[in-house]
Amino acid sequence: MSTILRKHIERITPLTDSEFDYVLAHFSPRSFKKQQYLIQEGELVQNDFFVLSGLVKSYYTNADGKEHLMQFGMEDWWITDYQAYFNQQHAQLNIDCIENTQVLCLSLHNREKLCAELHKMEHFFRKKSNAGYVALQRRILSLLNNNAQERYESLLKLYPELFQRVPKTLIASYLGVSRETLSRFSSKADLK
Amino acid sequence: MSTILRKHIERITPLTDSEFDYVLAHFSPRSFKKQQYLIQEGELVQNDFFVLSGLVKSYYTNADGKEHLMQFGMEDWWITDYQAYFNQQHAQLNIDCIENTQVLCLSLHNREKLCAELHKMEHFFRKKSNAGYVALQRRILSLLNNNAQERYESLLKLYPELFQRVPKTLIASYLGVSRETLSRFSSKADLK
Known part of the structure; x- marks a missing residue:
């Protein structure tokens, strides 16, 4: 499974075998079952998660209990509550599993250590952050511009796989529209 | 003026005099008058801008001509259309000056050169990107949660100076509310 991580890093910067082994030793693997939490609101956020298999979602629950979807995470994606992770604060977001999920965990301490020791890894993480x-920025523009149909189409174009694997109610939540509105978009798209 | 940049970098990583001189040689200074553009939609984006003095705004103009404010930039802030800059594409955003503005321009070529040559600068830019x-992420949460009063209060808390320098219509545009709604928030805040 660790070859997924190696390929992922090497799309940005090549590593020797011994460099990759060293990097990998700073990650720890974990498995979660469907509906389990990687992070719960209020917890201290220890780790960034690199997804090896499965599917997770991060979301914010407001004072009225309404959930707002922030991000999905699937194979080859990173996910955590970055505000809490980088500042070593308590989570504002929840992250839970839509499918059984395997991840590699990277603590902030180990991330900073790798970046300090290996210029290549500092380069890798800078590129990922950019x-x-x-x-x-793209998401904010689409939210400000507030055209849900366009948001739907651009999500479908960027991540066609999501539409096969994620329940429609979650797609609707990500787009900030009702389930009924989403159905209208879906049927329009089917006609194309 | 270049001491502003040095102080800014040294909040993250210390530099020797000769290192800073070397870094500074990769920037070029420019001055813009009020209402001039740093970037116009459709142009190739050559530079990231570090603001030495003045005040600028970046915004997206939709098909109906409506402007959506993305970001402000004042002393000690970086601003550009990052999607276009990092991918060397044409700008989707406009950036223009609310006040006369002096900036230091950094091309993508020079940014990557500095990062490759000086691990310290790769570290600096990684931290800024994080x-x-x-x-x-904070902005998206506030947009999704869609409580304009909270957005107003958090902006006021983060950037009190903006409210002295930026016309109220622009603050309203940034928050995605009407000028009238903003006035209600302002008068509530004054009562506190």
């Missing part, structure tokens, strides 16, 4: 920033 | 990611 890409993450750009994805969030 | 902080930027967290700020955008």
Whole structure:
């Protein structure tokens, strides 16, 4: 399974075998069953998670109990509550499993250690962070512009796989629309 | 003026005099007058901008001509259209000046060169990118949660200076509310 991580890192920076072994030794594997939590709101966030298999979602629950979906995470994606992780604070988000999920956990201490020791890894994480920033900028633009149909189409284009694996109610929550509105988009898309 | 940049970098990583001189040589200074553009939609985005003085805004104009404010930038802040900058694409955003503005420009080529040559600078830019990611995550949560009063209060707390310098119509646009709604929040806040 660790070859998934190696391929993932080497899309940005090549590593020797011994470098990769060293990097990998800073991660710890964990398995979660469907509906289990990787992070619960209020907990101290110890880890960033690299998903090896399965599917998770991160979401915020507001004072009225309404859930707002922040992000999905599947094979080859990173996910955590980054605000809490980078600042070593208590989670505002929940992350739970839509499917049985295997992850590699990376503590902030180990991330910083790897970045300090290996310039290559500092480079890797800077590139990942830049890409993450750009994805969030895109999400904000689509939320501000507030055209749910466009949000639906761009999600479908970026992550067609999600639509096979994620219940429609969650897709609707991610897009910030009702389940009924989503159905209208789906049937329009089917006609194309 | 370059001491602003040095202080800014040294909040994350100390530099020797010669290191800083070397870094600074990769930036080029530019001045813009009020209402001039740093970036116009459709242009190739060459630079990231570190603001030395003044105040700018980045925004997206949708098909109906409605402007959605993405970000403000003032002294000690970085601003560009990051999606276009990192991918060397054409700008989706506009960035223009609310006040006369002086910036230091950093091309993507020079940014990558500095990061490759100086591990310290790779570290600096990774940390800035992480902080930027967290700020955008916070913004998305507030947009999803869609409580404009809370968005107003958190902006006021984070950037009290903005409220002295930025026209109320722009604050309203940033929050995604009407000018009238903003006035209600302002008068409530004054009563506290």
